[in-house]
Amino acid sequence: MTAAVQTSPNLATRLVNSILAIKPLANLAKHQARQMMIKRAEDMGVPWTKEVQKLQARDWQTELAQVQNPELSYPDYYLTSFHAYETGNLSWQAAFEVEPAAYAVHAKIWQGAKAQGDAKLRQSYHDILKRSLAYEPQDILDLGCSVGLSTFALQEVYPHAQITGLDLSPYFLAVANYRAQQRQAKINWVHAAAESTGLPDASFDLVSIFLVCHELPQLPTQQILAEARRVLRPGGYLAIMDMNPKSEVFQKMPPYILTLLKSTEPYLDEYFALDIEQAIIEAGFQAPAITSNSPRHRTIIAQVSG
Numbered sequence: 192m193t194a195a196v197q198t199s200p201n202l203a204t205r206l207v208n209s210i211l212a213i214k215p216l217a218n219l220a221k222h223q224a225r226q227m228m229i230k231r232a233e234d235m236g237v238p239w240t241k242e243v244q245k246l247q248a249r250d251w252q253t254e255l256a257q258v259q260n261p262e263l264s265y266p267d268y269y270l271t272s273f274h275a276y277e278t279g280n281l282s283w284q285a286a287f288e289v290e291p292a293a294y295a296v297h298a299k300i301w302q303g304a305k306a307q308g309d310a311k312l313r314q315s316y317h318d319i320l321k322r323s324l325a326y327e328p329q330d331i332l333d334l335g336c337s338v339g340l341s342t343f344a345l346q347e348v349y350p351h352a353q354i355t356g357l358d359l360s361p362y363f364l365a366v367a368n369y370r371a372q373q374r375q376a377k378i379n380w381v382h383a384a385a386e387s388t389g390l391p392d393a394s395f396d397l398v399s400i401f402l403v404c405h406e407l408p409q410l411p412t413q414q415i416l417a418e419a420r421r422v423l424r425p426g427g428y429l430a431i432m433d434m435n436p437k438s439e440v441f442q443k444m445p446p447y448i449l450t451l452l453k454s455t456e457p458y459l460d461e462y463f464a465l466d467i468e469q470a471i472i473e474a475g476f477q478a479p480a481i482t483s484n485s486p487r488h489r490t491i492i493a494q495v496s497g
């Protein structure tokens with residue numbers, strides 16, 4: 192009985208791995224997964240196709256030129272396929288689809304949440320932030336801000352703060368810049384690597400890292416923690432929200448589903464294996480508080496030590 196239970200996921204995993212090893216089949220699988228995601232979004236009232244077409248029709252040269260650092264060189268780990276986009280985060284298509292994709296992916300975190308799942312996830316993080324921070328942060332850095340979803344959400348929580356959003360993708364930042372103009376939001380967008388931001392020492396009260404670490408190998412994560420420590424003021428806070436490897440959802444996930452997930456998230460194994468608590472302490476923070484904020488996510492808050 193037990194043997195049969197253990198054998199079937201292994202077989203399924205091997206089958207998934209064999210399919211993914213054959214490029215045309217892997218492409219077909221990614222195409223199917225993508226179509227399913229678009230359908231899920233459209234079915235719950237998120238107009239994926241229409242919104243993406245609207246963005247495609249614009250001329251982006253001005254927004255791009257305002258944020259892009261043409262001198263920037265990208266770390267190798269970033270120049271890989273992510274989320275089934277061949278050129279990862281470095282494309283207009285990825286940038287135009289980030290927002291509806293976030294709604295589709297987060298729709299299933301809580302039963303019945305649907306298109307509200309994304310907002311609920313951010314709210315659950317902000318609730319922990321608000322009760323954990325001893326003071327209202329004046330200067331906030333959102334590392335891996337993408338098209339600004341996490342940045343604008345932080346601005347709503349802390350409307351009097353000066354907020355900087357930093358990302359490696361100039362395409363994502365161009366969309367963020369456009370969205371900021373639409374909302375008349377004043378945000379400082381920075382095109383840089385989170386591990387070497389170029390921002391001054393001790394210039395922030397809060398560094399927020401929302402859904403970024405699972406996209407990173409361990410070394411850059413450690414470097415980013417050290418960089419966060421450098422730019423934080425004494426008493427400043429680091430806050431990280433990401434997948435919770437210890438949650439039941441991941442512990443009980445059938446291995447073949449995990450394999451499928453890993454095919455679009457190249458560094459998930461490294462993320463799952465990292466002792467993030469220890470890495471945070473080694474970067475110069477007090478022992479962090481780790482709270483589960485969704486059935487499959489955790490929020491980590493740590494204050495600068497000393």
Ligand SMILES: C[S@@+](CC[C@H](N)C(=O)[O-])C[C@H]1O[C@@H](n2cnc3c(N)ncnc32)[C@H](O)[C@@H]1O
Binds near residue numbers: 334337358406
């Ligand atoms: C899943 S997205 C999260 C986006 C955003 N924080 C949100 O809540 O929607 C991860 C983002 O991290 C960015 N990123 C990944 N590695 C990075 C690095 N080393 N430095 C800066 N940004 C990075 C990616 O370009 C992408 O925009």
